[in-house]
Amino acid sequence: MMNINFNSDDEDNPIHAALKKFLIDCQVQDLKEAGKTEEAEQLALKNVEQDLSAIEQEQLASGSNDENYTPETVPEQCVSKTFDNYADNFDQHLTKQLNYAVPQIIQEMVSKFTEGRFKRLLDLGCGTGLCAEAIGDLALHKTGVDLSEGMLDKADQKELYDDLYLNDLTEFLQNDWEDHWDLIISGDTFIYLGALEEAVAGLAKNLELNGKVIFTTETATDEVFSEKPYVMSNRGRFAHSAEYLRKVLADNGFTLIELDEITPRYEDGNPVLGLVVVAQYNGK
Template sequence: MTHVDEDALAEAYNKGLELEKAGQLDEAAEAYRTALALDPSDPGGVSIRLAAMGRAASPERMPEAYVATLFDQHADVFDDILVEQLGYCVPVLLREKARALGLGPFARLLDLGCGTGLTGVAFSDCADHLTGVDLSEQIVEVAYDREVYEDLYVGEAVSFLQEFEEEDGTRSDWDFIAATDVFPYLGAIEPIVRAAANRLTEQGIFAFSTETLPAEVLNGRDYMVGRKQRFAQSDDYLKRVLASEGFDILAMDPITVRMEDGEPVPGHLVVARRRP
């Protein structure tokens, strides 16, 4: 295991933050690149900051170390920040959309990036067995206290779909896979859509939320890191990948994902069915 000089890392990262805040983006980028060289696992998410500043191409996904650190740090106040301050209500919107489409009840529901369990709560009345998985151990502990999941795991969403087996070695499939507020941390969506298709029962449902940006900002790109340091995907990209992996789109509704700095963050609520 490579030793990381934590003091040097903190110094470079904090220098980058100060320079970025002061508007000295080239100098900030230099400091961030130093931090990235010191620890390529990137727990501070400097690769995302570089992309958001326009000083590097968007990576395919956020670093796992960064996402885990981010959510671990906010676990105790996660719901207050997300729901009360940011007006996040995607799990409720998804439950209403499932009802409107006549979907459910579900025998087995998998909640990817379950967070504190908001989607689990929203679907607790229409799923016999709920499984949750999240990268953040502290967040999973909060979800456990909600007592809505039969099973909870700490893990990355795509890896979980690709690798998970029951304790007896048998394979698990689900008839509903939800991924609310996961795609903004992924960028490239082919791996998660392909993995979800492979773990769904025949005509199973994959439902997720995305964030988006105006076409002129995306400028023909499938996805990019926006100014708020989260990924946005284009409509055409979503449709193309879902179709290529054997999904029919049942709904792709424009929604406000959250409020941020007093402004609505636009996105989509997508519900897709695996073809027989």
């Protein structure tokens, strides 16, 4: 299990606080599954009786400091409740405080790899619609999907999308939709998924032949991925290796067009390491 070292400078970020609690809950469950019942109980009591800043100041229970521990994903309820609470301040916090660049990055990739307009856009993890706003009329029909009802309410008020769905992106992609999309985007959503095989298979299932997918992830230095191709950072988000992204795309019938390093945002004044991916579905 991983040793959690959260930066107290980020305490006012509601996403950070919610994911922090999720990580501690994960450690409690894993201690139970390992038969360390007493240690799990001690850690659970710490989580209940102490505030999170106090937990940060000491090592967690015995067996909780394996840096290679990585959950497979962040639970739906954690993401949805967190972003519901965040919806009112989401746009301002990202753009004003974090220098959020993902919508512009995705818009640049869309413009770079098409001469006309896309017929149907699917925006996975659409949030309040920042990416759809940036893309504008480069897509004729827009569908948005998000786990947060609060975020979808904000997007609906902006009248950006023709259709909006309250759903987990992986579940949404498993449906047999009659109409496929020729462009699927996902800005800063895969950072809440660890393993991407199911999600990327869903992308292939729902893209037209020769359709494109554009998404962003976070990443890290190569040595971080020595044990696993994706890891959860101490901020509760997943980072993926470039090699892992190449492989999972190739395995699902995609040709990689572009994979570039980006800075999606700044945190504590430091650039976050990220990647933007552009791939075309060529069929299996």
